[in-house]
Amino acid sequence: xxEWIVVITITLLACISPGxxxxxxxxxxxxxxxxxxxxxxxxxxxxVLVHVCYTLLGLGWVLQQTPWLFNTLKLAGAAxxxxxxxxxxxxxxxxxxxxxxxxxxxDLEALRMGFLTNAxxxxxxxxxxxxxxxxxxxxxxxxxxVAYGLFIAGAHVLWFSLVALCFSAGRVREKLMAARQWIxxxxxxxxxxxxxLLTVA
Numbered sequence: 001x002x003e004w005i006v007v008i009t010i011t012l013l014a015c016i017s018p019g020x021x022x023x024x025x026x027x028x029x030x031x032x033x034x035x036x037x038x039x040x041x042x043x044x045x046x047x048v049l050v051h052v053c054y055t056l057l058g059l060g061w062v063l064q065q066t067p068w069l070f071n072t073l074k075l076a077g078a079a080x081x082x083x084x085x086x087x088x089x090x091x092x093x094x095x096x097x098x099x100x101x102x103x104x105x106x107d108l109e110a111l112r113m114g115f116l117t118n119a120x121x122x123x124x125x126x127x128x129x130x131x132x133x134x135x136x137x138x139x140x141x142x143x144x145x146v147a148y149g150l151f152i153a154g155a156h157v158l159w160f161s162l163v164a165l166c167f168s169a170g171r172v173r174e175k176l177m178a179a180r181q182w183i184x185x186x187x188x189x190x191x192x193x194x195x196x197l198l199t200v201a
Contacts (some may be wrong), residue, residue: 029164036166044112045157052149077120081195088188
């Protein structure tokens with residue numbers, strides 16, 4: 001039971017800490033739609049499962065002991081964040097289009113964006129590997145470890161779905177949409193900053 005408490009506590013702290021996942025979900029929930037924000041959250045949960053799966057298979061240890069492999073993942077994640085950030089920074093809606101409804105984002109695009117943002121995030125990799133190697137005992141049953149992984153992924157989906165619902169709520173959205181020509185730039189700058197920080201961390 002004590003192990004569960006530690007896993008739950010660390011997971012909740014990891015979920016609520018600001019990062020690329022938060023930026024992506026809040027941006028899609030606000031500028032696209034509630035559905036796009038929630039599906040981005042689901043994609044993030046699937047990305048978490050990728051980290052859980054390779055950790056349970058023992059590849060997390062390999063990643064930890066192979067700096068060049070970890071650095072490759074880190075650079076790929078940084079490049080993806082910078083790419084998305086630059087796309088947002090370069091978006092310049094015409095003045096006459098500011099009152100138009102937001103562009104529709106397909107379900108697959110929202111899922112893919114959430115998935116890649118998390119799956120290529122080395123900080124999530126460090127979190128998952130450290131949790132399973134530092135907190136979970138070697139004699140913990142594999143079924144319990146799988147349950148930990150499912151809980152971690154589910155917690156991410158639930159938290160970021162709440163974030164999406166908050167940012168897509170009518171009153172909040174109405175106030176922020178008046179400045180939506182700047183919102184993409186703010187989130188774009190945040191993603192570029194996260195990408196640069198990954199390369200120097």
